[in-house]
Amino acid sequence: MTMLKTHLKTTEAQTEAATMIRVRGLSKQYAKTDSPALCEISFEVERGAFVTVLGRSGSGKTTLFRCLNRLIIPDAGEILIDGHSLTRLKGPALRDLRQGVATIFQQFNLIKRLTVLENVLAARLPYIPLWRIMLREFSRPDREWAYYCLERIGMSEYAGRRADTLSGGQQQRVAIARALAQQPIVILADEPIASLDPESATIVLEELKAISKTEGITVLCSLHQEAFALRYGARIIGLNRGHIAVDVPCEHFTAEQRDLIYSVSASNAPSNLS
Amino acid sequence: MLNSSSDHRPAQRSSVPRLPPGTLPYHAADQPYRPLRRLRSLIIAVILIGLFIGAARLAEVDLGKLLHNLSKIGQWVRLMFPPYDSNFRQPPTVDEWLYYLKDGLQTVAIATVGVTVAAVLAIIPAIFATRTLTPSRWLYYPTRWFLNSLRAIDSFIFALYFVAAVGLGPFAGVLGVALHTWGSMAKLYAEALENLELAPMLALESAGTGRIRALIYALLPDAYPVLISVTLFWWEFTVRASIALGIVGAGGIGQDVKNAIDLLNFPQLGALILIIVVMVTIIDQLSNWLRQAVQ
Numbered sequence: 114m115t116m117l118k119t120h121l122k123t124t125e126a127q128t129e130a131a132t133m134i135r136v137r138g139l140s141k142q143y144a145k146t147d148s149p150a151l152c153e154i155s156f157e158v159e160r161g162a163f164v165t166v167l168g169r170s171g172s173g174k175t176t177l178f179r180c181l182n183r184l185i186i187p188d189a190g191e192i193l194i195d196g197h198s199l200t201r202l203k204g205p206a207l208r209d210l211r212q213g214v215a216t217i218f219q220q221f222n223l224i225k226r227l228t229v230l231e232n233v234l235a236a237r238l239p240y241i242p243l244w245r246i247m248l249r250e251f252s253r254p255d256r257e258w259a260y261y262c263l264e265r266i267g268m269s270e271y272a273g274r275r276a277d278t279l280s281g282g283q284q285q286r287v288a289i290a291r292a293l294a295q296q297p298i299v300i301l302a303d304e305p306i307a308s309l310d311p312e313s314a315t316i317v318l319e320e321l322k323a324i325s326k327t328e329g330i331t332v333l334c335s336l337h338q339e340a341f342a343l344r345y346g347a348r349i350i351g352l353n354r355g356h357i358a359v360d361v362p363c364e365h366f367t368a369e370q371r372d373l374i375y376s377v378s379a380s381n382a383p384s385n386l387s
Numbered sequence: 388m389l390n391s392s393s394d395h396r397p398a399q400r401s402s403v404p405r406l407p408p409g410t411l412p413y414h415a416a417d418q419p420y421r422p423l424r425r426l427r428s429l430i431i432a433v434i435l436i437g438l439f440i441g442a443a444r445l446a447e448v449d450l451g452k453l454l455h456n457l458s459k460i461g462q463w464v465r466l467m468f469p470p471y472d473s474n475f476r477q478p479p480t481v482d483e484w485l486y487y488l489k490d491g492l493q494t495v496a497i498a499t500v501g502v503t504v505a506a507v508l509a510i511i512p513a514i515f516a517t518r519t520l521t522p523s524r525w526l527y528y529p530t531r532w533f534l535n536s537l538r539a540i541d542s543f544i545f546a547l548y549f550v551a552a553v554g555l556g557p558f559a560g561v562l563g564v565a566l567h568t569w570g571s572m573a574k575l576y577a578e579a580l581e582n583l584e585l586a587p588m589l590a591l592e593s594a595g596t597g598r599i600r601a602l603i604y605a606l607l608p609d610a611y612p613v614l615i616s617v618t619l620f621w622w623e624f625t626v627r628a629s630i631a632l633g634i635v636g637a638g639g640i641g642q643d644v645k646n647a648i649d650l651l652n653f654p655q656l657g658a659l660i661l662i663i664v665v666m667v668t669i670i671d672q673l674s675n676w677l678r679q680a681v682q
Contacts, residue, residue: 182593182594183593184589184592184593207595208595208596208597209595210595211592211593211594211595212594212595213595214593214594214595215594216590216593216594218586218590220586222586222587222589222590223587224587224604224605224608224609225587225608225609226608226609227608235591235596235604235605236594238591238596238600238601238604239594239595239596239597239600241600243599243600243603246600246603246604247603249604295594
């Protein structure tokens with residue numbers, strides 16, 4: 114009996130080590146709405162995976178991502194990142210955890226009036242003394258690191274340009290460089306290509322895929338178009354009305370599952386919820 | 388021949404095509420019948436006119452009085468020009484002009500020092516009074532109340548108080564301007580900060596950067612052109628408002644204006660008004676030019 118218990122524990126520890134993101138019973142309902150944005154979502158993402166999240170507008174994708182980077186606090190449920198609880202940690206420990214989680218936003222969210230290099234340097238802010246931040250005087254290693262991260266995604270020639278003079282696709286690549294400069298274990302990409310032309314979209318997803326592979330960074334990426342999801346992801350999580358409608362490897366993704374994600378009726382959702 | 392096309396009158400659009408009957412359902416484009424709304428508009432109009440009349444009564448508006456004294460007012464204006472008409476008094480000496488100029492500059496100085504002090508004091512309460520940035524609701528409302536009460540009391544009133552407390556002179560004016568402007572400027576700063584896009588700051592926070600660092604790095608670069616602009620605008624406004632401070636004995640060119648009126652010395656008044664107009668025009672231009680430069 115005791116032997117069995119210890120055995121169970123080790124296997125659990127092993128799966129724990131292979132799991133990067135673990136979400137359990139995550140729920141969130143916004144004030145003044147009659148249905149929850151997320152309803153008891155549970156899933157796991159293994160270390161180093163590239164997983165895409167599909168769903169129509171309003172299916173809960175953005176809410177899920179905002180819970181995962183803690184821009185909003187979920188009503189219930191737990192989020193573990195690399196075994197640490199994002200929902201329970203506080204103070205400096207929480208900040209440490211968040212520093213390991215980089216986010217790519219649909220609207221890039223660069224600081225418009227700063228240069229590209231200064232935007233990438235923003236990833237180093239938690240470790241930089243306040244006077245340097247006020248004067249925007251960074252140390253040589255920091256500047257070199259930021260420049261190197263820009264070079265990794267082929268944007269170093271724009272280092273001195275003001276961020277708002279770049280095209281959307283270029284800004285998103287700077288955002289990827291900023292994420293990279295954070296030395297993250299997880300990158301959350303919340304509709305990173307929704308504001309881009311198809312060509313830039315391809316470049317951005319290629320870059321994300323590449324750094325996921327070379328750096329072993331776990332990437333969770335939400336998308337609108339299943340074509341991109343099938344091409345770049347290894348696994349698809351489909352959200353419909355705050356529920357997980359589909360969770361399959363790409364090779365098992367069928368037309369039927371596509372309907373589950375995009376159907377308005379959400380037949381799999383419990384109907385007694387209101 | 389080449390530009391014959393430009394002689395052609397463009398197509399007229401004064402009428403719209405008649406739709407053949409049956410294109411739309413019969414009642415589709417009916418005028419909505421809303422008698423209550425008409426009545427409501429009428430009632431509101433009557434109330435507004437009534438309020439205006441009431442206010443005019445309360446303010447003792449008397450057009451007859453104005454018309455009756457029109458000639459006197461015109462004569463006084465005429466006496467101001469040319470300033471220092473030699474028929475009335477001696478022509479102005481260089482020393483006198485310089486003296487008024489010095490008082491004018493003192494008015495600008497009162498406004499400048501007062502606004503600078505107010506700007507520095509306004510930064511922290513402005514952040515507290517910004518809905519999107521305030522650390523707590525328990526700071527938000529008390530700060531707003533405090534700033535509103537500062538705003539409610541004009542620099543003029545504050546200056547009266549400080550003349551009594553620290554004595555006659557421009558320093559009382561500086562204190563008055565600083566206190567009133569503190570409230571006004573913090574409120575304007577808060578409004579400017581509220582309109583800023585927070586997403587870049589939140590992006591940094593989502594990556595584990597503390598609030599203060601994120602604010603300084605991501606929000607300040609966006610905020611500072613509009614904060615500078617608000618400050619310059621308020622400076623320009625305060626220079627104009629500070630002229631009146633002299634009347635309560637708080638220094639500057641206003642004191643000379645009051646003396647001139649008290650002595651019915653209209654040519655002197657003309658000279659002072661000339662200095663004020665030139666001074667205010669220069670300040671306005673300077674402020675405009677600086678505001679454009681920071682955009």
